[in-house]
Amino acid sequence: MRIAYLSTFYPFRGGIAQFNASLFREFEKRHEVAAFTFTRQYPDLLFPGATQYVTPSDRVDAIPAAQVLDTINPLSYFKAARALEAFKPDLLVMKFWMPFFAPSLGTVAGRLRKRGTRVVAILDNLIPHERRPGDLALIRYFLRRNDGFVAMSETVERDLKQFLPEAQYVLKPHPIYDHFGSAISSAEARAKLGLPRDKRIVLFFGFIRDYKGLDTLIRAAAHLSEEYCVVIAGEMYGDFAKYEALLDEANVRSRCKLFIRYIDDAEVPAFFSAAEVCVLPYKSATQSGIVQIAFNFDLPVIATDVGGLAEMVEDNLTGLILRTHEPQALARLIRKYFAENLREPFSRNLAQRRHSFSWAGFAEAILSLHESIVRR
The missing domain is CATH 3.40.50.2000 (Glycogen Phosphorylase B;)
Structure with missing residues (x-):
């Protein structure tokens, strides 16, 4: 299977990038996978941390990802979609954790679905911890451009059912982060x-x-x-x-x-x-x-x-x-x-x-969900 994975990858850092790298490595054991990421993930106004990017001192899994999507430039949404279409994926996997990403990810997902690619989103959160006006409309926009979902908690499962009662999904907990190595004394x-x-x-x-x-x-x-x-x-x-x-x-x-x-x-x-x-x-x-x-x-x-x-x-x-x-x-x-x-x-x-809480089990849950979507 050809899997396109659009989310946060190197050169960005943080927990989302770590999650995506671990799941990408699991997918590539059995499938042809291509990673796609952002040219700009957040504008500085929305990122109060020190930096979004890895630094020379960071130890990271540098997944080779094509930087194609600027979250605040709508013209890039269509350019990114064309880049993903060129890969001809059977499945598009994305990660969703805040409504800010709904316009960019939702637009790309919608265009690929029209061309026959199945789309699955891994949902960290649906209702954001810190709400802003328009969040609910953005969430609905994003959800309607996916074929299936992975909810990583029962809370997200309940939220998903409220937004999209007919949603096709699987409930699968967050895998263990095992890339840090062993404990020391x-x-x-x-x-x-x-x-x-x-x-x-x-x-x-x-x-x-x-x-x-x-x-x-x-x-x-x-x-x-x-x-x-x-x-x-x-x-x-x-x-x-x-x-x-x-x-x-x-x-x-x-x-x-x-x-x-x-x-x-x-x-x-x-x-x-x-x-x-x-x-x-x-x-x-x-x-x-x-x-x-x-x-x-x-x-x-x-x-x-x-x-x-x-x-x-x-x-x-x-x-x-x-x-x-x-x-x-x-x-x-x-x-x-x-x-x-x-x-x-x-x-x-x-x-x-x-x-x-294995990555193999998490990847298999996504692939089984994809199979059920195709059969539907």
């Missing part, structure tokens, strides 16, 4: 990062945005003793000043270690090997790639009961689920995790579940 990891060897290390990891609840974790740290160290690692989307002020207001600087920058793939094993638990105090979510990074290192997760997080983290088996957003409740759950020595049994459970 806790002592080595802590030495690399300059972290104390005798503290209980709690990790908050990933791009920092308001909906991810870092403020809740910082306030929770005020209810933890000095034997804890909260590691905050990730690039800030916007201004970190409000969190700096909160660290002082809560008087927790002494038990927080900050790495406020983009974390390169080569550094990831150190953070997840140094930590004893990963905390996701999200205020809204559908699913999270951070959970699947943690699971790659058999690191249990404490997460709030929002979106699909409780589907990914099995309460009292692979982590703990917080039913409220109160900082004191989060602190109690963190203390419970350590007091009851839950790391070892939860890690064993994670190791036994890895096969359920």
